[in-house]
Amino acid sequence: MNSVIYKRKTPLLVLLIPAFLFMTAFLYYPFVMNIMNSFTKITGLGTSSEGYNTPWYANYTKLIEDPLMRTSLKNTLLLMLMTIVFQVGIALVLSLMVDSIRKGTQFFRTVYFFPIVISATALGLLFNLIFLYNGGMVNQLLEKFGSGAIDWKDASHYLFTMLFPVMWQYVGFYFVILVTGLNNISRDIYEAAEIDGASGLARIRYITLPLLRNVLCVCLTLAITGALKVFDLPWIMMGSGMPLDKSWLTGTYMYHQTFSMGDVDYGSTIGIVIVVLGVVVSQIANRVLKEKDY
Amino acid sequence: MKKVIALVLALTVCGSAVLGCQKTTTTTTSTSAAAATTASPATTTAAETTAPAGPVEITVVTSYGGDDGNRVNYETAVAAYEKATGNTVNDASGTSNEEWKAKIMADFETGAEPDVLFYFNGADANDLVKNKKVVSIDTIRAEYPDYASNMKDELIPASPADNQKYAVPVNGYWEGLYVNKSVLADCGVKVPGADYTWDQFLADCGTIKAKGYTPIACSLAEVPHYWFEYSIYNHDTVATHDTLPASSTDTAGTAWVAGLNDIKTLFDKGYFPTNTLTSTDAETFQLMADNKAAFAIDGSWKIGWFQENAADINDFTVTYVPAQNERKATDLIGGLSMGYYITEKAWNDPAKREACVKFVESMTQDAVVSLFGATAVTALKNGTTAPTDADSLVLAALAMTKNATGVAPAVQDKLNQTARTALFSGSIKNIVTGSMDAKTAVDEALAIKE
Numbered sequence: 001m002n003s004v005i006y007k008r009k010t011p012l013l014v015l016l017i018p019a020f021l022f023m024t025a026f027l028y029y030p031f032v033m034n035i036m037n038s039f040t041k042i043t044g045l046g047t048s049s050e051g052y053n054t055p056w057y058a059n060y061t062k063l064i065e066d067p068l069m070r071t072s073l074k075n076t077l078l079l080m081l082m083t084i085v086f087q088v089g090i091a092l093v094l095s096l097m098v099d100s101i102r103k104g105t106q107f108f109r110t111v112y113f114f115p116i117v118i119s120a121t122a123l124g125l126l127f128n129l130i131f132l133y134n135g136g137m138v139n140q141l142l143e144k145f146g147s148g149a150i151d152w153k154d155a156s157h158y159l160f161t162m163l164f165p166v167m168w169q170y171v172g173f174y175f176v177i178l179v180t181g182l183n184n185i186s187r188d189i190y191e192a193a194e195i196d197g198a199s200g201l202a203r204i205r206y207i208t209l210p211l212l213r214n215v216l217c218v219c220l221t222l223a224i225t226g227a228l229k230v231f232d233l234p235w236i237m238m239g240s241g242m243p244l245d246k247s248w249l250t251g252t253y254m255y256h257q258t259f260s261m262g263d264v265d266y267g268s269t270i271g272i273v274i275v276v277l278g279v280v281v282s283q284i285a286n287r288v289l290k291e292k293d294y
Numbered sequence: 295m296k297k298v299i300a301l302v303l304a305l306t307v308c309g310s311a312v313l314g315c316q317k318t319t320t321t322t323t324s325t326s327a328a329a330a331t332t333a334s335p336a337t338t339t340a341a342e343t344t345a346p347a348g349p350v351e352i353t354v355v356t357s358y359g360g361d362d363g364n365r366v367n368y369e370t371a372v373a374a375y376e377k378a379t380g381n382t383v384n385d386a387s388g389t390s391n392e393e394w395k396a397k398i399m400a401d402f403e404t405g406a407e408p409d410v411l412f413y414f415n416g417a418d419a420n421d422l423v424k425n426k427k428v429v430s431i432d433t434i435r436a437e438y439p440d441y442a443s444n445m446k447d448e449l450i451p452a453s454p455a456d457n458q459k460y461a462v463p464v465n466g467y468w469e470g471l472y473v474n475k476s477v478l479a480d481c482g483v484k485v486p487g488a489d490y491t492w493d494q495f496l497a498d499c500g501t502i503k504a505k506g507y508t509p510i511a512c513s514l515a516e517v518p519h520y521w522f523e524y525s526i527y528n529h530d531t532v533a534t535h536d537t538l539p540a541s542s543t544d545t546a547g548t549a550w551v552a553g554l555n556d557i558k559t560l561f562d563k564g565y566f567p568t569n570t571l572t573s574t575d576a577e578t579f580q581l582m583a584d585n586k587a588a589f590a591i592d593g594s595w596k597i598g599w600f601q602e603n604a605a606d607i608n609d610f611t612v613t614y615v616p617a618q619n620e621r622k623a624t625d626l627i628g629g630l631s632m633g634y635y636i637t638e639k640a641w642n643d644p645a646k647r648e649a650c651v652k653f654v655e656s657m658t659q660d661a662v663v664s665l666f667g668a669t670a671v672t673a674l675k676n677g678t679t680a681p682t683d684a685d686s687l688v689l690a691a692l693a694m695t696k697n698a699t700g701v702a703p704a705v706q707d708k709l710n711q712t713a714r715t716a717l718f719s720g721s722i723k724n725i726v727t728g729s730m731d732a733k734t735a736v737d738e739a740l741a742i743k744e
Contacts, residue, residue, distance in 0.1 A: 043712075044403050044421065133569040134577060134586070153572035240719045242515055243572045244727060259396045260719065262712045 031275070034268045042264035049265075059269040068241065069270065072248035073277075079163065079249065080227040080281070086167040088219050091174035096204060098175075099182040109179060112172035120169070124236025127165040131237075153238065158247050162234050169233065170226070174219045181215030182208065217289035224285045228278045231255065250274050349380040350649045352640065355398060356412035357632070359387030361576055363598025367665050375656040381649045387412075391516065391575075395711055402427050402637075409640035409650050415451045415461040415633050416707035423455040428635040431459045438651050444660055449673035451630050454708075461633025462658050465678070466671025467593045468628035468701070469520055470694055471616070472600065476609045477588045481505045485611060488697065492528060492556075492618035499565045502588045509565040511587035517575040518557065518722045520591035523627050523704050524615045526553030531620045532700035535627075538708040542736040546705075554725050554732035561726035571723050582610070591615055594628075594667050600687055611690040622699050628671050629703040634658060671701070713742040 039056045040049040053059060063069055098108045115123065130137045131152035139149040152161040185208065193203050209216075231251035238247040240256060248256075250270060258267030358368035372383050386408060388394040395418060401407050402422060411428070413419055422428045431450065434441045442450065442462045450459045473485055483498045499509035512521055527535050529549035539547030560566060567578050567587070579596075581587035583603040600610050614623040634654040640646045656662070664678040672678050680692060706714060721735035 044399060132577065133567075133573060134580065134584070151569040151572055154569070158572075239515065239574075244723055244729075245720075259400060260393055260715050262396065262399070262715075 034271055037265055037268040038272055040265055042268075044262050044264065053265065059266050062266060063269055063273065068245055068248055068253060069273075071241075071245065072250045072253040072270075073273075075248060076228060076250045076277075078159075079166065079230060080224055082163050082167060083170075083223045083227040084220060086163075087170050088174050088216070088223050090167070091171050091178055091219070092216070094171070094175050095178035095182055096208065098179060100200075105179070109176060112175045114172065115169045116173050118169075120232035121236055123165055123169055124233050127161075127233075128237055131161050153242055155243050155246060158238065158243055162238050162247050165237065166230055166233050170223075174223065177219055178212065178215060181212050185211045220289050221282065221285045225278060225282045228274060228281065250277070349382065350645050351382045351384055352409040352646055352649050352653060353384040353386060354410045354412075354653065355401075355408040356385075356387040357390035357394065358412070359385075360389035361599060362387075362389065363595050363600070363602070364666050365598070366602070367598065367662075371657055371662045371665070375653055378656070379649065379652055381653075383653070396715070399711065405639075407637050407639055409637055409643075409646050410653055411635045411637060412464070412632060413461065413635060414631055414707060415453065415463070416631060416703075417454055417710055418707065419453060419460070419635070420455040420710075422635070423453045423458070423460060427638055428460050429638055429641045431462065434636065434641075434651060441651060441655065442658065444658070444675055445673040446675055449630060450633070461635050462654055463630040463633040463673045464658055465594070465663050465667035466628060466630035466673070467595065467632075467667075468626050468671065468691075468695055468698075469523065469591060469593050469615075469704070470612045470626065470691070471614060472582065472590045472592060472596065473611050473613055474582055474585060474588050474609060475611055476585055477502065477507050481507065481588070483588075486613050486616060486623075488614055488622075488624050490614065490616045490623050492616045495616035496559075496563070499560070499563070499589075503564060508567045508581055508587040509589060510560065510567075511578045511581045511590040512566055512570060513573045513575045513578045514557075514561065514566060514570045514722055514726060515572055515574075516719075518718055519704075519706060520593070521557055521560075522553065522718070522722070523706060524591055525556045526550050526705070527615075527625070527627060527702065528556065528618045528621050529553055530702075532625050532702045535702040536705050536708075538705060539736065539740060541740060542733040547736055547740075550736045551732040554722070554735065557722065558726045558728075558732070571727070585609070594691065597667075597687055597691060601685065607685045607687050610687050612687060612694060613690065614694065624698055625700040625702065626695070626698045627704050628695075628698075628701040630671060630673055631704065631707060671695070709739065710742065713739045716742055 037049065038059050040052050042049050055061075094108075094112060098105055131139075133139060133149060133151050133153075136152070138152065143149060150157060152158075189207055189211075190203055193207055198206065229251065230249060234247065234249055235252050235255065238252075240260070241248040241252070250273065254267050254270040254274065257263045257270060354372075356368065358364050362368070368387070372385065376382055388397070395414075398407075398411065398413065399421065402425075407427065413422075419428070431442055445462065447459075450463060451461070452459050471486060475485060478485060478498075481498075481502045483501055486495065486498075502509040510521075512518065514521075526549050529552040530537075530546070534546065534549075537546040539545075539550055541547050542551050561570070567573060567581060570578065578587070579590060579592075579599065580603075582590050583600075583605070597612070601607055604610055614626070617623040617625070634657060636650045636654060640650045660674055660676055660679070663672060663674055664681070667678070681688065684692070709717065717735060717739040721730055721739065724730035725732050725735055
């Protein structure tokens with residue numbers, strides 16, 4: 001009886017139509033319009049186009065010549081790399097350690113996951129206070145130990161100041177996924193390895209990591225694609241490319257061009273770059289990190 | 295049966311999506327009024343303006359958000375309006391900066407504009423006027439003859455876009471040099487007076503820096519606007535300052551380049567905070583309150599900030615910005631640059647029209663204007679009333695404005711938003727660090743015509 005509804009596919013198709021219409025109206029149509037906008041001149045959000053640019057590909061030429069666009073691309077790729085190394089890396093180490101303890105697993109899960117539920121804006125303000133030059137938490141500690149205050153947003157420190165909160169925020173997310181993956185590995189295998197004399201590190205190397213591969217691949221794919229979308233924390237903390245236009249990311253630079261500079265058509269062009277980059281990178285990630293059946 | 299349920303569910307989801315996209319109409323108490331709301335704005339009739347039976351909520355955007363010195367006064371005035379009328383105010387105020395301006399423009403362009411807007415009346419609002427997003431005072435007076443009747447009409451600034459008046463001013467502004475007297479006393483430096491020169495200022499800044507203080511509290515990353523304005527004023531006169539250059543090489547352009555180079559000199563000498571290129575305006579101003587910085591240029595609205603944040607208000611005063619060339623120190627930057635607009639959208643909404651008019655009238659009545667800035671330039675027919683319990687900072691401001699020899703408006707208000715963002719958020723930091731020369735920065739900003 002239960003399978004009758006699945007024998008005829010029409011009802012399922014009907015159920016899929018609303019979501020398809022929604023996606024068409026609010027994603028694919030705006031995206032096509034965005035491509036068209038990138039060839040026209042629009043001086044304000046919501047204002048009509050003033051016709052095609054001369055030449056029509058002017059924004060793409062500008063994109064190639066724009067040094068700030070190069071900076072934003074470089075920073076975004078760097079953020080992606082840092083995300084893989086630190087977000088997923090630290091989450092893996094933490095999850096392995098938590099998986100090895102008998103008590104307190106739930107406590108650590110909650111503690112590490114907690115940053116995810118706080119809004120990025122609030123976290124941005126929090127880290128602004130932590131890294132504040134005059135009277136910030138870190139500088140107060142430095143001054144207490146006899147060291148001078150550091151401008152954590154200057155050209156020497158901005159990368160750490162911008163990336164550290166982003167890394168910190170999402171470690172818990174991957175941690176929870178990895179801990180769940182570790183829980184699915186049968187204890188029997190570990191016990192058998194232990195009887196065979198395998199050390200702790202050997203068990204991780206030859207049992208945990210291979211069996212966790214698929215979960216790790218999911219985490220890495222999520223981390224890589226997620227890095228392309230990072231916007232709020234860097235925007236709150238680093239404002240307009242602070243310091244000296246060095247900290248732009250593709251997302252923050254697109255926002256700046258569209259909303260602050262009113263250059264909507266150029267903002268649209270940057271938007272296309274973000275989409276293309278996202279598609280290419282996620283395809284590469286999917287191919288490189290293809291799941292395996294065991 | 296399951297197929298029917300599936301079909302009904304699918305149709306419900308589709309239907310709700312379509313209904314969600316429908317234009318909303320304001321519900322009113324009478325059938326005639328409800329019919330009126332569906333009429334086009336162009337055919338608005340008097341019948342539509344019937345006051346709503348119950349209280350309404352209006353959305354208001356002002357620059358009295360964040361740490362604005364008049365935030366408390368604004369909240370008090372809004373509470374008084376709400377109590378008197380029973381209406382409620384959805385306050386979406388922010389801090390006036392380029393991002394705030396951009397957000398307001400985006401709200402208008404996407405149809406999410408407020409009902410009442412407190413905003414600039416110069417070139418910043420040109421698009422609002424050109425696109426008929428705000429209602430002129432004359433239009434409002436046709437229905438509410440007493441609207442802004444406590445203001446001198448000749449002092450209500452007209453829009454540069456069509457020479458019509460739209461914004462009812464609250465209080466004007468002046469920009470002056472706020473001074474931390476205790477820092478100066480510790481450094482053995484006298485408070486600048488009416489005949490204070492730029493050379494004396496540079497020398498005093500050197501003394502203050504040597505003593506371990508920050509001479510100038512200013513975030514070049516966020517709000518270099520005031521130093522820009524006075525720095526170029528120092529190469530202009532009262533008569534010529536309000537001229538937008540055509541290029542960096544004409545008379546006005548040369549003044550702009552020279553002014554920007556003066557800012558670079560101050561930066562090179564280390565007179566700005568160490569983190570001036572990475573700090574916010576709030577951070578640098580805190581140096582004043584913490585007795586770590588000596589000077590800051592800001593507007594009349596900043597008095598409230600000092601009253602709220604200074605441990606002892608008597609440690610602070612406001613005086614003339616040091617002068618050079620033909621400008622006298624007593625020549626101020628000032629004017630009536632902001633006012634309350636009623637948006638076309640709210641005006642065409644019978645439920646909100648009167649509530650908005652009453653709100654603007656409430657916020658621009660004599661007592662409120664005096665509360666917001668008794669020291670400021672005003673359009674009130676009766677003038678402002680100085681508070682009886684005026685503190686030393688307010689008295690200093692009154693003395694400064696009283697003895698001013700000339701007042702020129704801020705010329706940066708003539709630049710469009712994009713040009714201003716390019717200059718203040720983009721170029722100034724590059725000029726002071728030497729990666730861009732002032733001439734190029736001026737020409738690039740002037741080339742942006744939107």
